[in-house]
Amino acid sequence: MPQFPHAMLVEETHDERSRHAFIASLREFTMADLYPRLRAHYREVLAPRHAEQHGALPQSVDRVRSVMESSPFYTGYSLLVRGTQELLWDTVGEVVERQLPALIEKAADATGSLTLDPSLPVPKYTSAVDIHVMPGGFHTEITENDVFAGALYDRGVHLFAFGGLGPLNDELGVATAAAAQRQFSDFAPRKILDLGCGAGHATLPLADAFPAAEVHGADLAAPMLRYAAARAAALGYTIHFAQQDATHTTYPDGSFDLIASTLLLHEMPRPAILALLRECHRLLRPGGLMVHHDLLRWPEDPFDAFMMAWTTRHNNEPYERASGTLKFPEDCAAAGFDAADVFIVAQPGAYLEEVYQVSGIRGARKR
């Protein structure tokens, strides 16, 4: 499914389009073809062989690890997936660099609402690693008024998902908004905040779901926010973007009726997630709702758990497990919510639903 050519999306020459199409095909091959083969190889060959030699199937993640790491097929799979990831950023990055001055100019001319805070420190858990192996991560600025990371991520994630996130890369955000709507049919938030909004892929669907609401997007990364504001304006949305740390923002107490995040928590260590939950409690009005769309639980099957941690080991997502092992009712209660108001729902279209079936939405309402 082609990406929607909004005004901030990079333009491609004939050959750039072909290289990008090849990378999307590689991604599709590794996920839709190679991964099921790897799974079958483990189930049909490696695990039975282990049972033959040791009298039992591998029972722990560590045991699966030793089995997998001695498999040339797994090693080759890992090399191919990691190699594709590096090629993706490198190839798209070249296209973005070529157009960066023009993109910066377009972003500067855009009419979006944007508040940056250059004094905001980038926490170490974000700055210490290039998340997703994306060079510079989300926050690095390579030039003045930079939008590089936003432009790179917007095009790159579309190829990463081989189009599966939809023409606007928004299907996970649509699922987040739908979960909020479905949970409380009479819910009509007046003011909404999307935490870790990035390029705004999950922010715009909140505006679509609740058209009467004033929608805000907060993120640590200035290059993402500049891009997000210009992209939203190009698509005809009025969203208020601001550079904020989701664990301690500058919004006044009780500012929002709905606070959402989509695939944010799994990039944060547990202490930061707990601080974020406390901040949500402070920012919500009574009756307000928070919804976090992320890993709902860590897989129990040792093979699935081992493979779930592939991105931790090889895709620079060191905290992925922290969100998967949250004790959500207890952790929300510690943040000030009533555990009875906590819900965990599966939502069609949620993250990794097809592959691991551990996705879902977690939320809580403030009394």
Place this chain on the structure above:
Amino acid sequence: MVLALAAEVSALRERLDTHERLADGEQLPATPSVEAYVPTEAVEATRASARHSLIDRITRVLLETEAPQRRAVTPPDEPQDGVD
């Protein structure tokens, strides 16, 4: 290195395909018309299939580390025609 080279081979093949399709339409393929060429859905599907074939060939060595062992556990009455 191999993946980047393969991406370039794929891009070159598609550029050649564009040239041939434009020439088939009796248009002299100059750079502007090549750059402006937008494949139809049918052409894109053909190209996607060609990309997947190229990827299959590039990854043959990897796939064969797995396939013989899977064949060994395939019941003998099933066809054993290599990579599925």
